[in-house]
Amino acid sequence: MPKILKPSFSLLPFSAQKSALIPALSSVFREALEDGDFEFLQDKWLKISVTDLGLNWWLSYDHDRLIMASPDAAIQEDVSFSANGDDLILIAGRKQDPDTLFFQRRLKIEGDTELGLEVKNLIDAIDIDQLPSTVHNLVEFSANFIQNTQDCLKSAQQ
Template sequence: MTSQLSNRLNSQLSLQSIPFSVRQHALSFVPKILKPSLRFVPFFAQKSLLIPALHSVFKEAINDGDFEFLTEKWLKISITDIDLHWWLSFQNNSLVMAAPSQAIQEDVSFKASGDDLLLIAGRKQDPDTLFFQRRLQIEGDTELGLEVKNLIDAIDLDQLPSSVHKVINMLAEVVEQTQEEMKHAKK
């Protein structure tokens, strides 16, 4: 079912079929809709979606012990344009997520807009480029941040279900192309 939806989305939402003005408006409008809406998504719902997704993406890395460096350490991931924050750690060979109410003091934090995180996930931008452009902020324990960045770089998108992979790629392409067109429109 999701594969059919993904194929339908790919055929219906090609870059050429979506006018630039609509894509440009969507990039600024979607975070304005999501930001207030996500306040109503309870922590347990976020956790029940995020943790299994991360375990799926990082299954091999978890099994290989590549997350041991995060034991008794906390990583904060912030999606700045929608004011969403997650605290992650590694305990008992598993990724864990702390509720915002726990007031965890992170050891390292990664901050970026949703568009930029989508570009990283879709392999349209690498974290180093966004970091040097100040679009990805990494604060706190530098060594820990480097290890997290290296894990992100090592993600094998082919491990994702093909429908998820296709949707991420399609959305990342839309964001990338729209941002490029916006740069050229300003010149």
């Protein structure tokens, strides 16, 4: 799947990525944003890298909302999370534990360890059942599809 999607994403301008990502993340983390749970990210930058798609996003928190920096801004991140797209979807769909992927070296967390732990804990606290139905259904379908595909490939190799 990533090989098919990579050319499409590389052509997608930053403004389009930002227009899709910030509202989606704001929806997913609505309660956490309302409760001020992102204050630890104030004046700090989180870099998220989807390695197989060649995507990099720099996120922060300012004035009670998530913000995203352009790749041209040359932001120096305080912490970075990187993994392939399938693993990130499996994390979102609760099919894989981030700690397990971290110890398998499939999820890399680099930089400020304390900040990285706070981000991970915030992600772990998301109740997937509380997501808007379209987001919930898309994440659940994608995670199930990836998990089933991986299980079939493992069975075929044995």
